[in-house]
Amino acid sequence: MFPAIFLISGLAPNKYVPLPLGTVTPKGWLLDQLILQAEGLSGHLAQFWPDVQKSVWIGGGGDGGLHERTPYWLNGIVPLAFLLSNANVTLNPVVGVYKAASPNSRVALNASRTANAKVDCGHMFPSIHDDHKAWAQHGDHKHPLLDVDLLAQVECYIGYILDHQSPEGWLGPDDATDAGAPWGRAYVLLSLAMYAEAKPEAAARVQAAMLQYNLCLYERLQKMPLVSWAQQRWQEMALSVVWLLDRGAAGEHEETMLTLLRLLHTQGSDWEAWFEMGTFPSQAGVRGANNHNVNNAQALKSAAVLYRFTTNASLATLSRTRVEKLDAHCGLPTGMFVGDELIDATHSPSRGIELCGVVEAMYSYTVMFGTFGEVSTLDRAERIAYNALPATWASPKGGDMWAHQYLQAVNQIEAKYNDPHVWTHDGPDAERYGLEPNYGCCTANFNQGWPKFAQNIFWLTPDGGVAVGLLAPAAVTLPPSAGLGHSEISVDTEYPFGDDVTISAKADTAPFPVYVRVPAWASGQGAAAILIEGQPSRDVSALNGTLVVAFVAPVGKTLVATLRLKPALRIEEWAKSGYSVHRGPLMYSLQIAANFTAIAHHYGDDDMSNDYDTDAASPWRFALVANSDDPSATLSFEQRTLTKGAAPFNHSGFPVVVHATVRSLPSWGIVTNAAAEPPASPACASGSCGAPQSVELVPFGSTDLRIGQFPLA
Template sequence: MTLLERRDLLKLLAGAAAGVAFQEKAAYAMETRAVAKDPNETKSSKGPGMEAPRNVRKASKNRTPLAPNAFDMLPLGSVRPAGWLRRQLEIQATGLGGHLDETWDDVGSNSGWLGGTGESWERGPYFLDGLIPLAYLLDDDRLKAKAQRYIDWTLTHQLPNGMIGPASNDDWWPRMVMLKALIQYEEATGDPRVIPVLMRYFAHQLEALPGRPLRDWGKFRWQDNALAVIWLYNRNGDPKLIELARLLHKQGFDWQTDFADFKHTQRITPEMIKSKGDDGLGDFALSTHGVNNGQALKAAPVWSVVSGQETDRRGLEQMLSALDTYHGLPNGMFSCDEHFAGRDPSQGSELCTVVETMFSLEQSLAILGDASLGDRLEQIAFNALPGTFTDDMWAHQYNQEPNQVEVSLHQKPWTTDGPESNLYGLEPNFGCCAANFHQGWPKFAASLWMASQDGGLVAAAYSPCVVHTVLGDTPVEMVEETEYPFRGSIRITVNPETQIKFPLRLRIPTWAKEAKITVNGQSHQPPAQAGFAKIDRVWKAGDAVEVVFPMEPRVKRGGFRNSVSVERGPLVFSYPIGEDWVKLRTRGMTADWQVFPTSQWNYALAMNGTNAHGLVVEEHPVGGTPFALNGTPVKLQVTARKMSTWRAVDGVADPVPESPVTSDETEETITLVPYGAAKLRITAFPHLKS
């Protein structure tokens, strides 16, 4: 967030403290509430996996006149993490994600979203948006109780006109986040209060928007609001909701037109923003803002559900192509620290942008059925997401860099952010990421499986999990056992309550050449259609599907200044620089940290055609902290030479030397580890002239 944006927000929060209308505190005790019977609910089977939820809901399909999705998201709670993924969510729950309200006043008991006089804008909803899926996927009563306080206050303090949230501001934007939280809560619990509250709120919004249109953040994030409107329409069929969706699109920023003639091809500077006469909340600043673009990736797909137009369905492809071309980084993200920053891997990406990009890809994959979106989702989830946290998830960065050689108080290299931007801490640089990071892992886990339009199931992304859903009238359990992304083998056990015929689709990553599939030990090689292998058969309890994706290391060329990066499966690999952690300050239950290098890092890789020379794979057990440097499950050995002319200035690596390069230094074998394990790292390398 720019300095100008921060000033505006501070004014907003000051007004919130002075003008709050509701002073009632939400009750801490959980009430026992009746759960509405839903026609999609049924008793679940209980197979050999984890215990099934008490009520299992079918996926909801789009009603006419909405265009059908390729796949439909399963309701929250249908997919439960297992194995290493469950352990990762448990780390989040025992870390900052499960204790933030105990150590950070912005989401504490005085929050405006609990009826207090504290922060009353986006931070309470952000926190809840990740806390709810974390709580219900782990079935954690402690976390559920934390979330329930926010939920109960919001549902019981709706104004007579339908408005929700603190009365100290009427900004549409934070309510968009709260809508996402309420929807997840309703899917997980069936609480009968949610849908009537949403109906009244959307009726108010339809009436109020013509006179009080979307502005600044809400204008650029309208698609999140529209997604919630579509969710409710699919449940009550109110035609006024289609009218509201069209009005949101009309008032919102036109992302498709912006990317059809994409002009933001260079690093954005404060001077460029000022030259536009922009106060930080104008169209230029907000259209080049990283988080806005991460959220906007789903704008065209979401709108295509309403418009039914193929041109809208192709809008995401156009956006991703432009972002990759001008701002793409080797960890699957685009640079944005805080605004577009070019392709130099010493530039950063904001954590909010990482988790919002993941959510956009999850929703867009369901709408479009494009398997390549699953590839990108996994790359970000398994690299950029863990790469910006400490192993225990008690501290995070605001900005991460693929080539991150120091974490310290330097103004460089950020476009518009401040000197704390890559510290590990409670709320470095700005507190939005402290509130918002929580949605990353839980929503990824919830999106691993989806329902297809022909009555089947889709493995959209891969990680250990157990699925409970209903196909037709038959409860079905799917148990996915795997150490993916560290290994390439996946075993899926199908457990329908009774025999049932349905198609099972398995996403085949573009890098997985010669993937092998067996069903009950028999080879089954269905042709991949649009990136998915389809197995259509009668399934009975205990049927086993095994998938093996070859995990050959790959050298990816064509990076910034012709640099290269190394990948294996969905993992990106980095050279881990020696780390010296220095506490900057204590922050309640956590602390802010600087990290200084203790080893040299300026290596160029030896190349042999399209492969790294002498590359050897080492596999080790997957431990209790999957992305920790100590005990990392996989390492790569590669030949390299130091580049004495490649240095750092003010804690920032100089741009990667233009490849190919030469070096008279002694040839060495260096070890690369998964990107998320190395907190100081080199990910984009120059390569030696062969």
């Protein structure tokens, strides 16, 4: 059974419980990825991007309007800071020449608007927008060395927010007349919750502040019901209330908090009815539910959140069927859906999905797993993390996290300012790689993607065990609240680039079962086996798509087991005549060589914060020579080496490739500056294709420009 802390009266218990922030330590390639994130935009936004550096949340004038960008940023920077602190990572400072942004850049406009704003944390993050003379003394217009101390950033922002809570309990700027204002607080509350988990000495103060805020919100909602983003994202606000109740932190206000949950739901959009419609109309649906891609990505978990305080058993089915309906309507082979601002009834691989939608969907699927225990939702979170998430970053150097897109596409033959463009409801720079293409929301919100993925690797199980739910290298020391003493579990793996996942565990006070997720794709005899030294190999491929007991951790002795996976190549057929190539969790694509042209520079040296226009420098019109029923007849997999310290998702030095045969297809056209939908298969039946030629297909997430969906020759 779960320890009592997770069984507070009034809420249905989660099926699985994630370990609190501060217990997990990333390792291997995952640690490398998190360091790259911190050394890129994540660690430096507080040093130069006005919406964070001079935010209204710390007394400045930036982050106007919805006041959501600093909350978005904190929601990722808090877990990133503590994950890297656990790994004893010290980040290097950045020194470089500051150049003005391009005349049309929003950064230049934001800078002038907020340059003189009051910032109490400003002594920590000197402004590159201050008077030229203030930093010219460093020679050759070099910016002073700035230490990247993520924990200091967290303490500064969290401390300021807590110190400036209003007497009635409101957090942040007072938007007393704005019924949409609660949305801007949702991720501040989640950030506070994670901060309290990682710093037990601060938990009492943080919990009191969160409770005081939610009591204030309860009073305000009586007079001013939710509207707009707050209405559509009610479940994000409900999560902090659930967190308080799960920990018994509501005290005598438990019933009020339960009433607040019901109030948020009744005032919020009815996502259950919306998803059951299955048609996703362009107009507003039930109580403001609509087809905005991020709203839908966040609302994937609404049934899971609702279940916690209603115990309505039908919500588990509604949670599952919405995923199926979204896939059928506009699903993509990366695990995402078409959502170039608004979701649409198309599976076109040239249409995009927003980066905000990617990270929100990843988080939603982990919440859904925790509540209902549907292992398929972890499969989906992993598919998105290992394909869609890294694919939205690019640079001439490759593998870093300084330039992202607002929209990414499965078939992406250029990434630049385009007018006209195939995507809908977004501006002409939405596919450009840069600091804040189209809107800055993704610049702030991307930060949660990798850190929350890392934090959700390990889960407590109902029978007193621990499950390795997401397959990635990390270790965890269980907290006393788990009821297992200071037991330790470690995962060593190069997955998704390797096929073995080694798990070691040692119990502190009593033996406990250690589970591991066997991916759903690991089907067929011998596709998945568990090996323990001195014991016969145990085939678990028939249990694919479930959590399997790997072993029982003994007291005082470390036991080691290996989940050995043998993925088969597979070809998935999609609408619009598209076929995608997969092996294990990775999708493979044809890399298009890219020419990068820097059109603006914002911070650091010439390899750091730039905006780029990116053009194709190699052919891309090809049909794939393959049989979807027998992929291995024409495709072959090669395992190479994951270079230690190299960027895991780099556009060179690929650790894994698929060798394939293609034929040139000159008739594959371009429509509105994007690849037309793949021609009907078989595309070469009329003899219009070129001779067969060999190519390498590489991990989709490693490419800057790509073809991910092919016609078959």
